[in-house]
Amino acid sequence: GNSVTQMEGPVTLSEEAFLTINCTYTATGYPSLFWYVQYPGEGLQLLLKATKADDKGSNKGFEATYRKETTSFHLEKGSVQVSDSAVYFCALINAGNNRKLIWGLGTSLAVNP
Amino acid sequence: EAGVTQFPSHSVIEKGQTVTLRCDPISGHDNLYWYRRVMGKEIKFLLHFVKESKQDESGMPNNRFLAERTGGTYSTLKVQPAELEDSGVYFCASNQQGAGEQYFGPGTRLTVT
Numbered sequence: 001g002n003s004v005t006q007m008e009g010p011v012t013l014s015e016e017a018f019l020t021i022n023c024t025y026t027a028t029g030y031p032s033l034f035w036y037v038q039y040p041g042e043g044l045q046l047l048l049k050a051t052k053a054d055d056k057g058s059n060k061g062f063e064a065t066y067r068k069e070t071t072s073f074h075l076e077k078g079s080v081q082v083s084d085s086a087v088y089f090c091a092l093i094n095a096g097n098n099r100k101l102i103w104g105l106g107t108s109l110a111v112n113p
Numbered sequence: 114e115a116g117v118t119q120f121p122s123h124s125v126i127e128k129g130q131t132v133t134l135r136c137d138p139i140s141g142h143d144n145l146y147w148y149r150r151v152m153g154k155e156i157k158f159l160l161h162f163v164k165e166s167k168q169d170e171s172g173m174p175n176n177r178f179l180a181e182r183t184g185g186t187y188s189t190l191k192v193q194p195a196e197l198e199d200s201g202v203y204f205c206a207s208n209q210q211g212a213g214e215q216y217f218g219p220g221t222r223l224t225v226t
Binding site: 004032034036041042043044045046049051089091093099100101102103104105106 | 116117144146148150154155156157158161169172204206213214215216217218219220
């Protein structure tokens with residue numbers, strides 16, 4: 001079946017540190033991959049996405065590259081800010097799954113000044 | 114343009130009681146999805162409406178859950194009778210036909226005591 005494995009948190013970093021949150025997936029076919037973010041007190045927001053192998057999604061300084069050979073979609077940011085403190089979710093949609101999102105557990109990130 | 118809204122934001126009920134959650138999607142979005150996140154676990158798909166029709170309800174846990182979308186606008190999710198394991202955050206999302214990104218509401222936190 002389809003699944004997403006995401007590194008567990010919480011992750012605590014100092015401002016301007018480098019961030020990596022690992023995400024690997026199992027899917028039949030060719031899924032689209034997503035990173036969603038939930039800031040404190042808010043709903044889930046799409047952060048970035050990639051729809052085919054080798055695509056790189058990017059937004060707000062965050063990047064993730066769709067790696068089919070390693071079935072991964074790791075989230076990276078070169079220099080985190082306090083405002084990046086949130087919960088980050090990796091997810092996929094497989095065309096055969098009728099458009100439902102399959103989610104990772106979520107990784108809580110706290111950035112200290 | 115208003116985003117996806119959910120009501121209430123938080124509900125605390127006793128085991129055996131009934132609760133109804135409401136979701137108002139973005140105007141014009143035919144697709145409406147319900148998801149749930151139980152504490153410590155990943156977000157799970159519950160069901161998917163296309164207009165007023167249930168496209169996929171494979172994630173509904175059991176027959177204590179009833180979802181409706183009369184008229185293809187807002188949706189309700191009723192839990193009757195509620196059990197302790199129903200506690201969690203219920204998210205609603207919507208998008209247009211053929212769209213990849215799903216737009217999420219802030220969620221309803223349900224606590225069953």
